[in-house]
Structure formats: structure tokens, C-alpha cells
Amino acid sequence: MRRPSLLCALPCLLLPACAPAGTTVVRPADTATAGAKGVGDPLFPAMGNGGYQVEHYGLSLTYEPKDGGITATAEIGARTDRALSSFSLDFHGLQVDGATIDGTPATVARTGDALRLTPAKELAADTAFTAVVTYHGAPETLTDPDGSQEGWLKTPDGAVALGEPNGSMAWFPGNHHPSDKAAYDLTVSVPEGMTAVSNGELSKQQTANGRTSFTWHTAEPMASYLATVAIGSFTLDRTAAGTVPQTVAIHTAQAQRAADVPSWVAAVTDWGARLFGPYPFSSTGATIGSGPSIDYALETQTRPYFNHAPDEISLVHEIAHQWFGDSVTPGSWQDMWLNEGFATYAEWLWQEQHAGPTAADTFAEYYALPKTDDLWSFPPAKPPSAEDVSGDPVYYRGAMTLHRLRETVGDATFSTILRTWTTDHRHGNVRTTDFTDLCTKVAGKDLAPLFQKWLYTSGKPTTP
Ligand code: TRP
Ligand code: ZN
Secondary structure: OOOOOOHHHOOOOOOHHHOOOOOOOOOOOOOOEEOOEOOOOOOOOOOOEOOEEEEEEEEEEEEEOOOOEEEEEEEEEEEEOOOEEEEEEEOOOOEEEEEEEOOEEOEEEEEOOEEEEEOOOOEOOOOEEEEEEEEEEOOOEEEOOOOOEEEEEEEOOEEEEEOOOOHHHHOOOEOOOOOOOEEEEEEEEEEEOEEEEEOOEEEEEEEEOOEEEEEEEEEEEEOHHHOOEEEEOEEEEOOOOOOOOEEEEEEHHHOOOOOOHHHHHHHHHHHHHHHHOOOOOOOEEEEEOOOOOOOOOEOOOOOOEEOOOOOHHHHHHHHHOOOEOOOEEEOOHHHOHHHHHHHHHHHHHHHHHOOOOOHHHHHHHHHOOOOOOHHHOOOOOOOOOHHHHHOHHHHHHHHHHHHHHHHHHOHHHHHHHHHHHHHHOOOOEEOHHHHHHHHHHHHOOOOHHHHHHHHHOOOOOOOO
């Protein structure tokens, strides 16, 4: 289901398993060692963990509106990359009540946001295991490196969990790096009358003793930053107006303003499928909240989250992410332009095809910005720090790169490139060089100068 680990594309200092062929590895491969803390992401060194890959998260949360707390169990089905004496999970705040590995109690140690589990018996290489962590408490809101809020956010009548780049550790322990994607089943129990919304399809809904539990199933691999839960007064709209099954969760306070959203979701999903290739997931949709004062939307898988009814263009951006970011996922946070540059260019294409400015007009508007503008503060494929992964160059200069590519190779080849990209890397992880190599191959010409100029060179290019 998943492509092989991309960890080897990242610096391998902490990962003896990644030593290139021919290098002398001192330890025999079957000697169990502690799994690394961090996967070596240059911008987020603490995120993710070495030694294993998660295949499935089974999360079960009981939400208590009185104090906003949760009581939860995370069942993590994973596979070792190598023999492990212990391993880490990323986890923030909440109180851990216990942990088992394959049914046997494990030793728990916490340092900062690392939760280290030591099994009673070492785990062999290339072996499936199940870790279960039980925990409770009031999940926290985190401030991410660019200053915006993520993690667990309170809303007027509930909460919403948003995890880009590292907020998911505020509500469940996991391998919180986009290079480790997994399937999910999430059950949330709420007082009867409230609704809990998550990714994928609602597979079960049950009311007993004044509480309702909602179970959501995500079969396709999902990066943990795309996992979400929204709790409150929502209605689930399943008007299937397009070719992909859809569920739009609309907060009752937004019912009027969001009236058009279900038909837009259908139209935009089908538009994307025509342009980018088959829609990558078994359902589409959106969640329209009423609330927390965040100033962004998030492309939570299959069901992008908006804190109020979106306009059409924001919907285009977040639904385009389902191909670019959610299905084809960067293996490193440095490569965020593969998400944001593409989703932004999707907006330009939508406008061009719907009586708006042409992509060339939009490109020209950005290119006209003075060289002192933030747009030119760093090259899109080389964000210098964690806070820059959501910076202007990642979005707009990333989109400009795609526009220059399109002008250079022509519309037909550009379209083939996009469709080959989403097909070859469907549900996988990628790096920028995967994209530039693919472009060169499909176009049959040397595009290195174009990418060098637009993706890697500091400052405003002197010519478009
Ligand atoms: N991905 C969001 C969007 O579609 C924006 C965003 C929120 C973001 N948090 C982030 C981007 C962290 C990069 C890093 O626009
Ligand atoms: Zn985006």
C-alpha cells in the first residue's frame, strides 16, 4: 500500500539502516537498538521517528463538552524497519494512562514531545506489532512556527483538530512526519445531539445511553497532518451531485451561507479529475465549521476544513490539495511547494477557465512585485527555516514555476506531466527532484536551467 520508506532521501545521520551499500555497518542488522527520535527532516528535526512505519491508526476518543477533555485509546499497527529495543512516538501534553505492545505492558518514558515505549521483549526486524496507548486530558492548541494556531482548537460548541505541520501530536500519539502515511479508523463518542466529523467515510453511527459514537474510515494512506476531527452541531450533506461519493459536514450556524458548497465540491472535484487525473480517494467533501479564529483553511484528507463557508476559489485550492499534498505527499517539509505551489496554480487554472484572469495575467501580476517583496525572500524549493514552509515564495513563486514550466513545454505536455505525476506517485511520498526528473523525462528536454532559476536561486529572477 505504501511506497518504501523515503527516509533514505533525508540525511541519514541517525539512521544506520540507511547506510548506503558498501558502507560498513558496525552492528549486525539483527541487534536491537533504540529507534531514532526524528526522521532527519532538516526543518523539523524532532518530528517523526525512526525504526518503524505505521500501517494503521485505530483511534477511539470520548469527548466531554463540560471540560473539553478526551479519554482516548490509540491502537497503532506498525512494522519495524529493523530490530528495536524501544521506539518513540510524537505526543504532546495529554496524560498517558498505560501502554502495551502486542498485548504486554510496555515501559513508558516521556521527554518533551517524545513518548518512548520499551517493549518487555525486543522487536525483531521487519515484523508487525501493535502498540496501544491509553490517555486522557484536555488537548492543547499549539502555535506553529509561523505563528498560526493548530493542534486542538476550541469552537463555540465543540472543538476541531488541525495538524499542519505538527498539531496532530496534541490529540494522538503517532509517527508524526508526512513520510509515514497510514490508514485510519477513528471513533468519537459525543453526547447525543452533537456530531463528530473526521476523514473518509462514516462507517458506523450508534446511539446508546445518551451518547452517539461516529466511526470514520480512511482506507487510503494518509499523512498524520491531514487527520482531523470536528465536534459540534453539524449536519452531514450527502447530496451526490458529482461522480465521486461526497459528504459535506456543515455547521448548523453556517447552513445558509454554505448552501452552495455541496454542489461546488462536486463540480470542483470533477474538474480536478479531468485536469489532474482520477480523484485519488474513495470520497470527497468538506467540513464547514463555525469558528475558531484561524485565518487559514486546511486540506484535511477527503474533507478540507474551513472555519466558515468558503468562497469557490478557496474550495478549489483545498480540493486541488487532495491530489497535490494528500495523495502525492512531500517526504520532507522542505518540499512544501509541491503542495502549495500546485494548489495555488490550480486556482490560477480555475480562474482562467471560468472567465477570470488568465494564468499568464496572474503570473505577470506577481512578477511585477518589487524585488524587496516577500515573494522573493527565498527560493521556493529551499525554505530556510520551519516558519518559511508557509511563506509567499512556497505558494506564489511555486505557482509561477509551474506557469513557466507550462509555457516552456506547452499545454499538452504540461497536462501530461501533471497527470503522470499524480499517477506515478499516487498515495506516495515525493521530493522536488522526483518532479523535476519527471518533467525532463516527459518533455524530453533539459529543463534544469528553468528549475535552477525558479526553484533554487535566491532573489527575483531578472527575466521571467
Ligand atoms: N495548507 C494550508 C493551505 O491550504 C495552509 C497551512 C496551514 C499551512 N498550516 C500550514 C501550510 C503549515 C504550510 C505549513 O493553504
Ligand atoms: Zn494550500
